[in-house]
Amino acid sequence: MSIATSERFAKLAALSTDEVVTHSYVRDIPLSGGKTLALVTLDNGKDHTRPNTLGPQTLLEFAGVLDEQKERASRGEIAGLAVTGKPFIFAAGADLSKVSEIPDRETGLQMAQLGHWALGKLSELGVPSFVFINGLALGGGVEIPLNADYRTIDSSVPALALPEVFLGIIPGWGGAWLLPNLIGIENALKVIIENPLKNNRMLKGPEAFELGIADAMFEPANFLEDSIRWADGVISGKIKVKRKNEPGKIERVAKWDIAIGIAEKMLASRIGRVAKSPYRALELLKAAKNTDKKTGFAAEDEALADLISGDQFRASIYAFNLVQKRAKRPAGAPDRELAQKVTQVGVIGAGLMARQFALLFVRRLQVPVIITDLDQARVDEGVAWIRGEIDELLGKGRISGDEANRLKALITGTTDKADFAQCDWVIEAIFEELEAKQTVFADVEQYISPETILATNTSSLSVEQIGAKLKNPERVVGFHFFNPVAVMPLIEVVKTPHTTDAALATAMETAKNLRKNAVITRDTPGFVVNRVLAKVLGEAMHAVEQGTSFETVVEAVRPFGLPMDPFVLLELVGLKVGAHVLDTHHAAFPERFFESAALHELADYGHILEKDGKGKVKGIDPKAQAIVDRHRPADAKPLSAEELRVRFEDGLADEIHRMLEDKVVAAAEDIDLCMILGAGYPFQMGGVTPYLDRVGASERAFGDTFHHPPIRGVA
Numbered sequence: 001m002s003i004a005t006s007e008r009f010a011k012l013a014a015l016s017t018d019e020v021v022t023h024s025y026v027r028d029i030p031l032s033g034g035k036t037l038a039l040v041t042l043d044n045g046k047d048h049t050r051p052n053t054l055g056p057q058t059l060l061e062f063a064g065v066l067d068e069q070k071e072r073a074s075r076g077e078i079a080g081l082a083v084t085g086k087p088f089i090f091a092a093g094a095d096l097s098k099v100s101e102i103p104d105r106e107t108g109l110q111m112a113q114l115g116h117w118a119l120g121k122l123s124e125l126g127v128p129s130f131v132f133i134n135g136l137a138l139g140g141g142v143e144i145p146l147n148a149d150y151r152t153i154d155s156s157v158p159a160l161a162l163p164e165v166f167l168g169i170i171p172g173w174g175g176a177w178l179l180p181n182l183i184g185i186e187n188a189l190k191v192i193i194e195n196p197l198k199n200n201r202m203l204k205g206p207e208a209f210e211l212g213i214a215d216a217m218f219e220p221a222n223f224l225e226d227s228i229r230w231a232d233g234v235i236s237g238k239i240k241v242k243r244k245n246e247p248g249k250i251e252r253v254a255k256w257d258i259a260i261g262i263a264e265k266m267l268a269s270r271i272g273r274v275a276k277s278p279y280r281a282l283e284l285l286k287a288a289k290n291t292d293k294k295t296g297f298a299a300e301d302e303a304l305a306d307l308i309s310g311d312q313f314r315a316s317i318y319a320f321n322l323v324q325k326r327a328k329r330p331a332g333a334p335d336r337e338l339a340q341k342v343t344q345v346g347v348i349g350a351g352l353m354a355r356q357f358a359l360l361f362v363r364r365l366q367v368p369v370i371i372t373d374l375d376q377a378r379v380d381e382g383v384a385w386i387r388g389e390i391d392e393l394l395g396k397g398r399i400s401g402d403e404a405n406r407l408k409a410l411i412t413g414t415t416d417k418a419d420f421a422q423c424d425w426v427i428e429a430i431f432e433e434l435e436a437k438q439t440v441f442a443d444v445e446q447y448i449s450p451e452t453i454l455a456t457n458t459s460s461l462s463v464e465q466i467g468a469k470l471k472n473p474e475r476v477v478g479f480h481f482f483n484p485v486a487v488m489p490l491i492e493v494v495k496t497p498h499t500t501d502a503a504l505a506t507a508m509e510t511a512k513n514l515r516k517n518a519v520i521t522r523d524t525p526g527f528v529v530n531r532v533l534a535k536v537l538g539e540a541m542h543a544v545e546q547g548t549s550f551e552t553v554v555e556a557v558r559p560f561g562l563p564m565d566p567f568v569l570l571e572l573v574g575l576k577v578g579a580h581v582l583d584t585h586h587a588a589f590p591e592r593f594f595e596s597a598a599l600h601e602l603a604d605y606g607h608i609l610e611k612d613g614k615g616k617v618k619g620i621d622p623k624a625q626a627i628v629d630r631h632r633p634a635d636a637k638p639l640s641a642e643e644l645r646v647r648f649e650d651g652l653a654d655e656i657h658r659m660l661e662d663k664v665v666a667a668a669e670d671i672d673l674c675m676i677l678g679a680g681y682p683f684q685m686g687g688v689t690p691y692l693d694r695v696g697a698s699e700r701a702f703g704d705t706f707h708h709p710p711i712r713g714v715a
Contacts, residue, residue: 036079067121113301132228137160146178320683333520338506355382456477538586575599
């Protein structure tokens with residue numbers, strides 16, 4: 001590496017003194033005709049649990065190795081070069097811990113330029129370059145092969161993706177220009193924008209091959225040998241590579257801009273326009289139609305520098321760390337050794353939520369599950385639904401015939417709670433009425449062991465009160481799922497003053513075995529997610545009752561970047577449920593939460609939004625508007641979008657601060673984790689508290705910030 005290069009990237013080198021370097025090891029592989037292939041293996045010296053990552057020192061070493069091989073190529077010592085990874089891992093992209101420490105935009109620009117400079121050398125060797133994708137490949141780990149001339153992939157690769165948009169940035173080391181010019185604009189839009197926004201969907205090896213990201217695919221048993229043999233064929237001219245998805249003239253003239261336009265409309269309808277990274281990626285993909293590589297890479301540099309130094313990337317990394325790290329080590333969790341074994345599960349109820357619980361428990365725990373309800377007809381209907389869902393999983397190829405038969409045999413129904421005698425875990429999923437829940441628990445308690453855990457899925461009632469009439473209230477926990485049960489990753493585990501560590505540990509271990517993330521909360525109204533949502537929904541309904549238009553309310557919450565506006569959310573959860581949640585919070589905190597008489601009447605009417613035959617929202621139903629208008633007081637005070645936005649922000653900051661003061665959860669991080677996993681709050685906002693700090697609401701509400709220092713971008 002030259003002195004000039006060293007000086008150019010000096011700031012980056014200073015950031016990476018403790019980098020886990022992924023080294024580039026070279027060995028020569030003999031080919032036919034006496035030729036030689038230089039094989040570069042990327043390896044950080046750790047096992048597969050610590051993937052190869054691409055920090056500044058890694059990239060500088062990689063560039064130096066490629067320069068050496070270029071010199072060898074010029075002397076005729078090698079006929080080609082290939083790059084592969086350590087066992088099971090190719091590369092997991094940039095070292096995000098280093099990228100998130102970048103102090104200013106200038107250094108962010110250097111990071112983008114370093115990636116282009118280093119990886120770009122793969123196309124400047126003077127001999128063909130290959131990448132053998134032998135395992136996990138994410139972000140920069142996909143851009144290495146994209147910069148090469150040819151690619152092979154192992155059919156067992158579990159995950160290949162460009163997830164940058166999900167993290168608030170863009171594929172900035174060639175991906176945004178190279179990919180559409182390799183596999184076509186529609187396929188590139190799927191990989192770069194659509195998949196990241198679908199909860200960061202990954203491609204498996206065969207999918208990546210079918211899209212054209214790789215030129216050849218081989219089985220894992222002889223992947224390296226077959227790849228080398230294939231590369232030998234390409235170098236010798238015996239193999240001619242054809243790329244079916246490479247864009248031609250017709251696609252560039254006719255399809256490219258149309259696909260971009262469709263994607264932009266899809267983005268606007270699905271996520272609004274607050275998130276920056278998807279739209280910057282879209283700009284780069286649009287420009288890739290008719291720019292050369294040098295221009296495309298320069299545009300990536302500028303976009304990546306802007307986004308790396310911005311608020312949304314910092315918030316995304318904060319959110320990413322919450323989900324990847326904090327969620328796996330829940331605050332306040334007792335020693336897992338205290339957890340009791342769950343060998344049989346009882347579900348009280350056979351309605352939709354209860355059925356979903358039973359299906360999840362039987363699939364994940366693989367233990368007998370018994371459901372019960374008031375009469376045999378309801379029980380039979382519930383069991384039939386669950387077995388039907390298992391048959392659907394079989395039909396989709398997600399489970400085998402043997403597993404389907406085993407799962408169906410594990411599901412039974414009864415109207416006699418004496419059949420719950422052998423259950424270690426019983427969960428109720430009946431309607432939100434305190435006395436009804438107390439009654440079913442008291443009824444089942446007479447048949448079960450004193451150690452059997454009793455879990456309630458209540459979303460708004462006091463868990464302590466639900467267990468108040470039991471002989472053993474210490475075994476009661478809240479176990480609050482979110483709908484749809486199979487999809488939503490959060491469970492709020494609610495601890496009462498009486499809940500034992502054994503009961504709490506069992507709940508946490510059960511959540512983990514269900515493959516859910518659990519956050520422990522105190523037994524307070526709404527716990528976390530519903531209390532925050534009640535604040536938003538209550539303020540929204542109060543505003544329209546005061547004469548503020550529905551459209552103005554939607555405009556006021558737009559800067560939050562929420563997945564849906566308050567009225568769409570209300571219809572999703574159900575207007576009756578929403579009214580009940582607002583009533584509960586008003587009863588608990590009347591000075592801070594509004595009840596809504598209009599919402600009760602709207603619930604009776606059935607909806608707020610007017611939709612077309614395909615279910616697309618057209619606007620506010622005129623009759624719904626008339627209902628709201630009838631509830632407007634004489635001294636109503638409509639607000640502007642700006643006034644209402646500040647009211648939303650300050651009210652949320654105040655309420656969340658009170659929740660933390662009251663130790664509802666351990667820290668602000670847990671509030672954000674709950675809102676991200678339980679309510680779909682966006683990664684690029686960091687959940688809710690980083691946003692409230694950035695806009696000054698925290699200072700206005702309680703004279704401080706939730707985070708020290710606040711999570712924001714750099715100059």
